[in-house]
Amino acid sequence: MNAAIKEIIITGLGVSPGIAVGRVHVRETGSIAVPEYAIKASEVEDEQQRLADALRISQRQIGRLKAKSGSMPPAAAEEIGFLLDAYEQMLGDSRLVRGAFHRIESERINAEAAVQAEINAITEGFAALDDTYIAARMDDIREVADRIIRALTKSHVRPLNTVPKGSVIISEEMTPADAAQLTPKRVLGFAAVLGGAQGHTAIMARALGLPAVLGAQGLMHQVRSGDTVIIDGTQGRVIVNPSTATLAAYEIKQAEDRRIIGRLARLRRQPSVTRDGIDISLSCNVELPIEMPGVLSAGAVSIGLLRSEFMFMNREDIPSEDEQFHILKDIVENMDGRTVTVRTLDIGGEKLAQSLTQDIGESAQSALGVRGIRLSLKKPELMEGQIAAILRAGAFGPVRILLPMVSTVREVIRARDIIKRVAARLKRKKVTIADPLPPVGVMIEVPSAALTADAMAAVSDFFAVGSNDLTMYTMAVDRTDEQVAELYNPLHPSVLRLIQFTAESALRNRIPISICGEMAGDPRFTALILGLGIRELSMSAHALGPVKQRVREIEMAAAQNRTHFIMSQTDPGRIAMLLDDFNSLV
Numbered sequence: 001m002n003a004a005i006k007e008i009i010i011t012g013l014g015v016s017p018g019i020a021v022g023r024v025h026v027r028e029t030g031s032i033a034v035p036e037y038a039i040k041a042s043e044v045e046d047e048q049q050r051l052a053d054a055l056r057i058s059q060r061q062i063g064r065l066k067a068k069s070g071s072m073p074p075a076a077a078e079e080i081g082f083l084l085d086a087y088e089q090m091l092g093d094s095r096l097v098r099g100a101f102h103r104i105e106s107e108r109i110n111a112e113a114a115v116q117a118e119i120n121a122i123t124e125g126f127a128a129l130d131d132t133y134i135a136a137r138m139d140d141i142r143e144v145a146d147r148i149i150r151a152l153t154k155s156h157v158r159p160l161n162t163v164p165k166g167s168v169i170i171s172e173e174m175t176p177a178d179a180a181q182l183t184p185k186r187v188l189g190f191a192a193v194l195g196g197a198q199g200h201t202a203i204m205a206r207a208l209g210l211p212a213v214l215g216a217q218g219l220m221h222q223v224r225s226g227d228t229v230i231i232d233g234t235q236g237r238v239i240v241n242p243s244t245a246t247l248a249a250y251e252i253k254q255a256e257d258r259r260i261i262g263r264l265a266r267l268r269r270q271p272s273v274t275r276d277g278i279d280i281s282l283s284c285n286v287e288l289p290i291e292m293p294g295v296l297s298a299g300a301v302s303i304g305l306l307r308s309e310f311m312f313m314n315r316e317d318i319p320s321e322d323e324q325f326h327i328l329k330d331i332v333e334n335m336d337g338r339t340v341t342v343r344t345l346d347i348g349g350e351k352l353a354q355s356l357t358q359d360i361g362e363s364a365q366s367a368l369g370v371r372g373i374r375l376s377l378k379k380p381e382l383m384e385g386q387i388a389a390i391l392r393a394g395a396f397g398p399v400r401i402l403l404p405m406v407s408t409v410r411e412v413i414r415a416r417d418i419i420k421r422v423a424a425r426l427k428r429k430k431v432t433i434a435d436p437l438p439p440v441g442v443m444i445e446v447p448s449a450a451l452t453a454d455a456m457a458a459v460s461d462f463f464a465v466g467s468n469d470l471t472m473y474t475m476a477v478d479r480t481d482e483q484v485a486e487l488y489n490p491l492h493p494s495v496l497r498l499i500q501f502t503a504e505s506a507l508r509n510r511i512p513i514s515i516c517g518e519m520a521g522d523p524r525f526t527a528l529i530l531g532l533g534i535r536e537l538s539m540s541a542h543a544l545g546p547v548k549q550r551v552r553e554i555e556m557a558a559a560q561n562r563t564h565f566i567m568s569q570t571d572p573g574r575i576a577m578l579l580d581d582f583n584s585l586v
């Protein structure tokens with residue numbers, strides 16, 4: 001290591017544990033390909049709406065960057081604040097924006113081309129002036145235009161899967177769709193300025209086993225492509241140009257991690273049973289088919305949550321029923337008789353698929369808007385295609401259907417009607433489908449669903465507790481927002497009481513209940529989950545070993561006693577202490 005190069009440590013949220021040492025690949029945010037095509041008169045309104053949506057996305061990004069700059073040193077905050085204010089104005093009622101809207105209509109061109117044409121016209125006018133101030137302003141306008149175009153072309157595949165082997169990706173933002181493109185064969189880890197620990201980008205990183213740090217302020221100013229970098233996803237640190245001593249210390253940590261992983265792998269064939277002989281079923285969550293080898297080698301009893309969103313991300317069209325069927329059939333066959341719980345589409349909120357959400361607009365981007373089952377019921381043809389694919393795949397092995405983001409009983413009834421209708425249509429056409437029809441379950445991840453668990457149980461064959469969203473909606477904390485990450489706490493008594501209420505209802509109504517939020521994969525919570533009466537846990541394949549180890553240490557009666565005491569508490573800090581004490585004893 002060159003002694004003149006100084007080691008820089010940037011802190012953030014460690015969202016996916018482990019250590020990666022590699023070469024920085026700064027995510028290209030400069031020149032971007034601008035698609036250009038003509039549109040019909042009838043498409044003008046839709047295209048203008050697309051531009052309006054992209055402006056809103058860009059404004060939101062600027063807003064988040066502005067909020068972050070508040071915690072920078074005052075001089076830097078002031079400078080960046082001015083710049084971001086100017087960007088915000090340009091995204092409002094500026095010549096750039098007005099001109100782009102006008103061009104869509106007058107020139108009948110797509111929104112990206114309209115923004116590009118307008119920016120060219122603006123910059124041409126000033127090009128002749130040899131003035132450094134104006135040149136700098138032109139750069140700012142180009143930056144804003146690029147931001148809008150990036151928001152417009154969000155779903156276009158960006159070649160993250162072609163970065164050099166051994167890369168560590170550094171970017172301003174990594175969306176779940178971006179993370180879905182990463183292959184652990186090439187990418188060793190990543191870090192980004194934006195993002196919270198419980199968002200899907202973080203979940204994806206954990207699923208892929210990629211160390212990751214999000215919410216790393218100042219990151220983009222401190223690294224260059226080609227630098228050596230350490231991502232410490234356990235401690236939440238990005239170390240740029242590490243010294244020889246730091247590298248050596250991290251090599252020791254990496255060796256220790258490998259030793260632990262090897263020890264846990266040996267648990268694969270051991271039963272998942274508590275010390276007093278109670279079987280606990282451990283299943284896997286799957287976000288991407290690339291995880292399947294890990295699921296099979298982890299010894300999962302089933303797939304407790306197949307997040308079907310991956311089939312819809314990073315593309316502009318909707319996958320056909322046949323395409324979905326073949327993907328699902330492969331997974332079902334791979335599981336060789338073990339159940340696959342397929343969750344219907346949970347697009348919306350942070351998980352966007354342009355093909356589906358374009359016409360919904362801003363509501364699809366809101367965690368409180370058209371998301372999950374709401375989107376499926378708004379687009380019955382979409383749900384019918386997906387259900388048909390699941391029912392057909394169910395002919396090749398056991399499947400269950402899981403409905404996300406349910407907030408009312410009526411949504412379940414409507415979804416069940418669609419399932420029945422699709423099954424009847426397929427049978428009429430003599431298509432082979434699951435027989436009997438798969439069980440239909442409900443994600444309990446919205447407080448209204450938890451609080452009406454008895455009514456939900458009357459229309460559901462099983463429950464799956466989505467503790468990620470349940471925590472978000474109960475605490476009113478956006479799980480993707482690093483600024484409020486400290487408030488996100490599944491140990492808050494409000495969240496625990498909702499889980500307890502749901503578990504008791506499932507027990508009373510004799511329907512199976514599992515938990516598939518990130519809590520399930522954290523051994524710190526295992527005793528509490530068991531104590532609340534839940535016996536089925538679904539998690540990322542990497543978490544299965546540590547959780548099984550924990551299950552085998554626990555005595556159920558003791559876990560129940562401690563849980564009983566914890567549930568009488570109101571202070572989240574004390575709850576955490578009582579749980580950690582218990583964990584350190586057994």
Ligand code: PEP
Pocket residue numbers: 203305307346445465466467468469470516517518
């Ligand atoms: C959850 O909300 O806990 C869950 C499992 O669903 P997702 O993380 O996909 O929203």
Ligand code: MG
Pocket residue numbers: 404445466468469
């Ligand atoms: Mg959820």
